[in-house]
Amino acid sequence: MSARRQYELVYIVSPEATDEQVSDLHAQIEALITRFDAELVKTENWGRRKLAYPIQRHKEGTYVLEVINGTGDLIKEIDRRLRVSEQVVRHLVVRVDQELKAAERARSRRKTPVGVARPAAVQAGAGEDEGVGEEVEG
Amino acid sequence: MRERSGGRGGRGGGGRRGDRDRDREGGQRRPMFRRRKVCKFCADKIDYIDYKDTRMISAFVPERAKILPRRISGVCATHQRKLQAAIKRARHLALVPFVVE
Numbered sequence: 001m002s003a004r005r006q007y008e009l010v011y012i013v014s015p016e017a018t019d020e021q022v023s024d025l026h027a028q029i030e031a032l033i034t035r036f037d038a039e040l041v042k043t044e045n046w047g048r049r050k051l052a053y054p055i056q057r058h059k060e061g062t063y064v065l066e067v068i069n070g071t072g073d074l075i076k077e078i079d080r081r082l083r084v085s086e087q088v089v090r091h092l093v094v095r096v097d098q099e100l101k102a103a104e105r106a107r108s109r110r111k112t113p114v115g116v117a118r119p120a121a122v123q124a125g126a127g128e129d130e131g132v133g134e135e136v137e138g
Numbered sequence: 139m140r141e142r143s144g145g146r147g148g149r150g151g152g153g154r155r156g157d158r159d160r161d162r163e164g165g166q167r168r169p170m171f172r173r174r175k176v177c178k179f180c181a182d183k184i185d186y187i188d189y190k191d192t193r194m195i196s197a198f199v200p201e202r203a204k205i206l207p208r209r210i211s212g213v214c215a216t217h218q219r220k221l222q223a224a225i226k227r228a229r230h231l232a233l234v235p236f237v238v239e
Contacts, residue, residue, distance in 0.1 A: 010190070010231055012231065012232065051232035052229075052232045052233060052234055052235040052236075053232055053235050053236060053237075055232055061232070063231075065190070090230070090231060090232065092227060092230055092231055094189070094227065099186055100186060102185070102186075103185035103186035104185075106185040107183075107185055110183065
């Protein structure tokens with residue numbers, strides 16, 4: 001079936017919601033995750049934070065972050081639920097596996113240069129390229 | 139047609155910027171001091187710009203909450219692109235404002 005991917009989900013719960021309602025929402029999402037046979041990597045409650053601008057006339061909200069390993073179908077369902085929910089004023093789902101992998105790759109590349117002769121050649125080439133680019137731009 | 143107007147706009151923009159620089163330097167009659175700009179993210183070896191890291195992101199959205207252009211911040215193209223995405227995500231979550239009146 002569809003591939004497992006890592007997603008980050010952040011949702012903002014209305015400040016009028018009680019702590020119970022917030023944990024209830026979390027429980028709902030957790031239930032969905034187990035139903036779709038996915039994995040909850042991390043969950044973080046940032047608590048009440050002031051919003052940078054009002055959303056639905058609210059000036060603050062409770063932020064919750066969930067990191068999920070799961071399929072797109074699961075995320076689709078969670079997204080739909082959050083959209084319908086009246087307590088959630090805003091939510092964002094971001095797929096992070098690719099970006100994290102790219103970051104990891106960049107880190108390992110820096111630690112272990114590919115060859116001894118090549119980096120110097122690459123650097124010299126890059127320097128030249130930059131010079132040309134600047135000329136064209138100016 | 140579209141390509142041509144775009145090209146003209148680009149050139150016009152470049153010219154304007156150049157003029158402004160020249161005016162400033164000419165008016166003050168002394169060479170502008172310019173620090174050599176190095177991409178902050180390359181220097182600090184930050185590979186992933188996290189939209190949740192408000193402190194880092196807000197350094198690139200000055201008072202009016204506009205995204206700081208890289209001609210000023212000196213951020214490299216790769217990181218500016220990632221930063222831009224991060225700022226937009228942070229804005230959606232009201233971690234960073236869209237506008238400040």
